[in-house]
Structures are given as structure tokens and as C-alpha cells.
Amino acid sequence: MSNDTPTLHATIRERKGTRYARRLRSEGRLPAVIYGHGSDPLSISLDHIETLRHLKAGSHVFEVDVEDQKGTETCLVKDLQFGWLGDDLIHLDLTRVDLDQLVEVKVRLHFVGEPPMLGTTTGGVMEYDLNELEVSCKVREIPEEITVRLESMAGDTLTIGDLEIPDGVTPTAESSERVCQIVVQDDTEPEETGEAGGEAAAGGEAPAETTEEAGDS
């Protein structure tokens, strides 16, 4: 978390429900709710563009200045709700936190550079297993992102244990879990593209993957 926690100005939502939430969204407001710490939940609305800007920058914690209320509340983003296309933010859940409280959050991984082995490996491509990392840390120590320097990648695989993680931040996953690896592509036609994906798709698991050049010409 950067030293200056962003402040969001909020207004209380007097009327709740789908119809009133839609009207707010059409006015450029984002419906949200604050809950936790034994206090009553508070339905609020925030400025959509400003909130989105902070979220895209990786902010997890906000000082929420609610209209007609004394002081601000420190809140952690708990959940995001999206519209039917899956990427338009329609609602935000905020939970009240103390700055010294231990929380688990997902932090974005920012990959920088190119691994040295990639240039020497014929037909090698980078495969990223993780794009974000779940970490446990105090609210005041939540990083906006974790930088992964691929230049320092020794072998063909990078694990969580190899990451430069800031002090006070602990990954919840095991250190042997893979972050990314160099995969060597085959020149052969991928037979499994047609066959293996069947149960995967039906079972909601990993999709069919193809890295090879198609042998279709």
C-alpha cells in the first residue's frame, strides 16, 4: 500500500434496489456497501470513474469519506461485482479494517524483462501460471503490485520462492508453486487439441491449449 491511501467521497443511498442502482449508474455513480467491525452496513455510492482509476492502479484500501458523517472510514475492497459481459464493474463491497489488521489479498504480478534462457531455447514461449498472488499482510503493508524480474530467472521455471516479496508480506501458497515457465513448442500437429479438451470443457477445468503452429497448410 502506498503511503497516501486514496480517499473516496461517498454519498449515502437512501433508496436501494435494482431500479435505483441502475439510475445511479446512469448518473456516473457506483453503488457500494460498507460493512464489518460490528457496525451496521451502510449503502453508499461512489464516483465510478475515480474508483475505477484507483482500482486499476492496484489500490486495495481506501479512506471513505461518507457525506453527513464524522471522519472517514478505512475500508478494504472485499468483492467486486461485474455486469453480464463480465468486465463492467457494477457494485463494490468494502469492509471496515484497522491498518494493523492481518488480511489476505490478491496482489497483481508485474512481469518485467525477458528470461535469458528464452533467447537460447528454440521454439520456447513463456507460459504464465499466475497473474496475481494471494498474500497475507497487514493492511498498511499491502503492495500495489509485486514486480517479477524475469532477467534473473536462472532455469526454465520460476516459483513463488524465487520472487522478491516485500518485508511483512507472506504468500499464502507454497513456495514451490510455479509462477511461470518456458515451454518448448513441438512442430507436430496437436492431436490432443481435439481429443483431450472434451472432459476438461465439460468439467469446467483448463481449456484446450495450443502453442504449436498449425500443420494445416
Next chain:
Amino acid sequence: MPMLPKRMKFRKQQRGRLRGNATRGNYVAYGDYGLQALQPKWLTARQIEAGRIAAQHFLRRQGKIYIRVFPDKPVSKKPLETRMGKGKAEVDYWAARVKPGTMLYEISGVTEEIAKEALARVAQKMPVKCRFVGRRLSV
């Protein structure tokens, strides 16, 4: 070789209806960028394969393509000039049910410009309107 299931419990299915929007598989989960359907349609195995080939021809050996839909619905068709009746016809092709919002393909390991161009070529092969999307916010 178009995709098809390894085995099915029942050989033939009723047609069913495509109603509503996708509530699952509607965001970029594996790659960095994706191609999202905006209309409902049965996507045939041949169309899925055509999209894959279009992307791989453009990408050459860069990046990785993820196919997020699988044709698990058998579609039967009577032969031409056949009288009606005499039972349900044999399976003609396999299709994936695509609802508006379904993520069709994803790409990783390439720049946004390359991914956009590759998926634009894939979109040309699709029977539905599509849009290019990136990863969504997460907390």
C-alpha cells in the same frame, strides 16, 4: 481435426434453446486477452478449428492460444431428399452452445497489438459478433 468428445453417454440430443447470457466462462481466465461472443449461436467444431488455424497462422510460433469452448453437443441432420419420419437422423456435426458473453478464445504471451490483430482474424471466422477484451479487475 475438429474437436469432438471422446465418449458420450447418449448418442443424440434434443435441440434445446439458447436463452439468456453467459454467467460462467465470461471473463479472461487463462490468457491476457480474449475474444468474447456477443450473440447466441451454436458454434460448430469446424468453425472453432477455423478460428484456431487463423490465429496460429498469424501468430506463427509466438504466444499461446486457449480455446474456451468445446463442441459437446451432437447435432443430427437427415440426408437430402429423405421423407420425414423413420426416426432421428445420424449425428452430422458437433457444436458448442455459445451465449452472449461467452469467452471463445484467449491469447497469452504476445503484445496487445498482436493479440488484437490475431483475434480480429479469428473473429472473421466466427458466426457471431465478437469483441476483444483484456483481463478484468480483481481483488
